[in-house]
Amino acid sequence: MRVAMAEDSVLLREGLARLLDDAGFEVVAQCEDADSLLRRVSAQHVDVAIVDIRLPPTHQDEGLRAAIELRERHPSIGVLVLSQYVEPGLAMRLLADSAEGAGYLLKDRISDVKEFVAAVRRVAEGGSAIDPVIVSTLLSRRRSDDPLETLTPREREVLELMATGSSNQGIADALVITLRAVEKYVSSIFGKLGLPSTGSESRRVLAVLMFLRS
């Protein structure tokens, strides 16, 4: 799998490259800023791009803009945004109308190598990776007449994992339950929240996030 990345800290850029290399990825571009990332990605085949949200020259929104542009120009490339702050509003901007091949994680997540590598792979393959902090922020948001109150604790756990982009198999592994049990929980959750049960896992990520945000 071919990875391109943009990160202005040399320390992190090189650490990340070694980590991905160890995990069997081919790091084809290590860029310092958004423009060179966009150029390199256009010039060669890339499966996934990892982008720091704060990039030179102004360290404002260059990273996010580059990520959104990448998603528009190269829909087949997975885009994973890393940030030291995760904000629900930014996640929604990045996803816009599709969570397919998109990820937004807290930068700290890279140290949990297994999880991180899984997330990169998932995004490269068209899945999603949404930081648990965003999901829990949205979940903890209080609503009047909250249908989330009707969920059982187990359903809530399944919902959280679902919103971060985990597959049914991933949820089953994480909670140590059967795949069938996961499927049952998922359909029960969708019923209680009044959401139409959608097919693909990325689509249900967006549906759940939209619900939690409203």
Place this chain on the structure above:
Amino acid sequence: MTAGGATFALALNSEIVPEPAGLQAALLDWITVPYILGGLVAWRHRPDSRFGPLMVAAGFAMFISSFQWVEAALPYTIGLAFDLVPAVLVMHVFLAFPGGRLERQSEQVVVAAAYAAAIGLQLVKMLLGGVWGENLLAVVTEQAAANTVQDVQLITISALALTAVVLLVTRRRETGRPLRRSVALLVDSFALALVMIAALLLAGAFELPAFETIRRITFVTVGIAPVAFLIGLLDARLARSAVGDLVVELRADPGPAELRDALARALGDPSLTLLYWLPEFESWADLDGRDAALPLRGDDRATTLIDRDGVRLAALVHDRSLGDEPARLEAVSAAAGIALENGRLHVELRARLEELKGSRRRVLEASQFERQRLERNLHDGAQQRLIALSLELGRIEQRLEGHPEAVSRLEQARGEIALSLEELRDVARGIHPAVVSGHGLEVALESLAARATLPVRLAVDLDGRLQERIEVAAYYVVSESLANVGKHAKASSATVDVSRRNGALVVEVVDDGVGGADSERGTGLRGLADRVEALGGRLRVWTPRGGGTRVRAEIPCG
């Protein structure tokens, strides 16, 4: 009077005066007497100005030129020599109004050329013997040459008179219409008289049959100018009673703006600007206490300085035409003395206030800049290093898969780092909300609403970004208000409305809680108010007991 009487008698008894002699004499007096009279009055009125003497001179020149109606050779010759001098003097008088001096070089050139033509060419013409009657200066009799000289002379002076009209009109354009109608009338009469003089001279040069009629009309118009001048002086005298009204108005102790209005009325100059000298700031200030400058010399505005007990106090910046009425300016300045001192105190306070506002804004900006720098340092420094360290531990962990004890200790260490990062993030966010500068108010507020401890309905109606300091202030208003609501209000929900209205960013946070914000909440609100006011905005809080709390900030955003 004597000159007038003499002119009259002279014209009546002359035999070479065109008929009817009575009308001719009256016209001669009409152009002689008002100039001498008007000149004397102006002289008394403003002894330091050359305008009065100049007018008197014009009157006497007319008187002397009327000697040409005498048949005796000497007075006839003198009168003839002065034939065209009055026309040029009149031009001189008009261009020198009101100061008595020709201030512009163009004016000086025109008048000098006209004198040269009127006196020089006249002498040449007389030497050539080109006139009727007993001309004592005639040396030869070259009628044809004399006629040519005369034509050149008349056309030249006529052209110069028209140039003078152009100069008058340009000056009027540059300085704007005079304030008082009487002054406007006066300048109009000058222009009219000059046009008629030019017409008369041309009529003479081309020997038009209507010459006599034109001459009468010219005399009438030339005589109007000093009459208009005298009316203007009378008008000024009447205007002086306005000073009496001013004294009455000043008893009511007017504020700075009212004082200016009262002075403008008393001076009859609606465009009047009042400036105060602030010794402490060593500068002039306008009524709002802002720095101001006096008009430069040569500007179309004039300045009258007002001192009190030898100390500079204020300046009246007024229309230049008021310079013609120094008595009125003096009376008004004297009457306004104490009121101006009070006014200066007001303005001094405002200047201090302005200065404070400026320094408060600068303090806020400096602190914001510093906070931004700190956040950036944390982000690029400690936070990145900790993440890199954690990443390194993660990689080591990968390689130690066969050593569960080591792996678990590494995991623990990573957990500690994650906690530190969490704390650092909170600190950094508290120092400066980077997401506001990076991604704008709307995204930042969305996160705030999501993190709030109660349901928040958020409505943001902005197109595009605003200045960062404004966005940051608005962000703090919402975050502080929502934090207060969570801590104290016992509310079930809150709404946040952000929109641009009439050049201001309006931020409103409303909850349905218990209201009656206590003093502890007050200090947080005070800090917010400081921040908002430093940007020229204002923050208001309604918190009736039992009726919820409404915080509304308005920040000018251009």
